Amino acid sequence: MAGVDAANPVIKVVALSGSLRKGSYHKGLIRSAIELSKEAVSGIQIEYVDISLLPLTDTDLEVNGTYPPEVEAFRQKILEADSVLFASPEFNYSISAPLKNAIDWASRPPNFWAGKAAAVVSAGGGFGGGRAQYHLRQVGVFVDLHFINKPELFVNAFQPPAKFTSDGDLIDAEVKGKLKEVLLALKAHTLRIQGKH
Incomplete structure (x- = not known):
């Protein structure tokens, strides 16, 4: 695991996008x-x-x-990760099939999600992917992920002004x-979960 230097721990985060599209906002x-992790955090x-x-989950x-x-x-x-950042699109009020597939694979014995901190962000229309986030949190309960409760980030990608370029790059300073x-x-x-904070 990361964070070997107790005085200056480095958190190792794995980031997963539930959207496979080349120009995905996620x-x-x-x-x-x-x-941001290189410049501001x-x-x-x-x-x-x-x-x-990843192949479809099949025992x-x-x-x-x-x-x-x-x-x-x-x-x-x-x-090997300390925590996980999910970028989860909303498909039919839920998380995407590729993301659920990935979660299922890593939860096979032994469950590698267990005990890790996690956060989720999303972009979309209307609620900005909020329903998918809440469904993902439900899945996280079973696989023993520990999501941050706040802040929440739901990006309404289609409400002016533009939040992303046509290539999916985030350009909105507030977001x-x-x-x-x-x-x-x-x-x-x-750090709290690891007892270092």
Whole structure:
């Protein structure tokens, strides 16, 4: 795990996007979070992990306690992380199939989500992906993730002024400020869970 220097712990965060689209706003939120971690939020290191290559969850793929190589690599990333940043789109009032698939794979015995701090951000129309966030929190209860309660970040991506470019890059200063607050809260929550705060 990260955070070996007790005086200046570095929180190792894995970031997952539930949207696979190239110009995804959710990937844009993660890119912005990574930039903020380098410029404005010290002591936090964020790594984006692509979940698009994971096969569909199928226990027939588990052989003698091992998993397919892509799954093993993904599970290892989760195991080594201190906490998780989810960027979760809302599909039909719920989380996306790719994100649920990733969660299911890493929850197979042994459950690598257990005991980790987590935060979730989203973008979309209307409620800005809020229903997906609340559904993800329900899933988190079962897999023993510990989500920050506040601040919450729901970005209404379609209400002027523009929040993202056509490539999905976040350009709204107010949203960036709120995203920074989420990262600071995730860092503090992680340190509390680890008994270092």
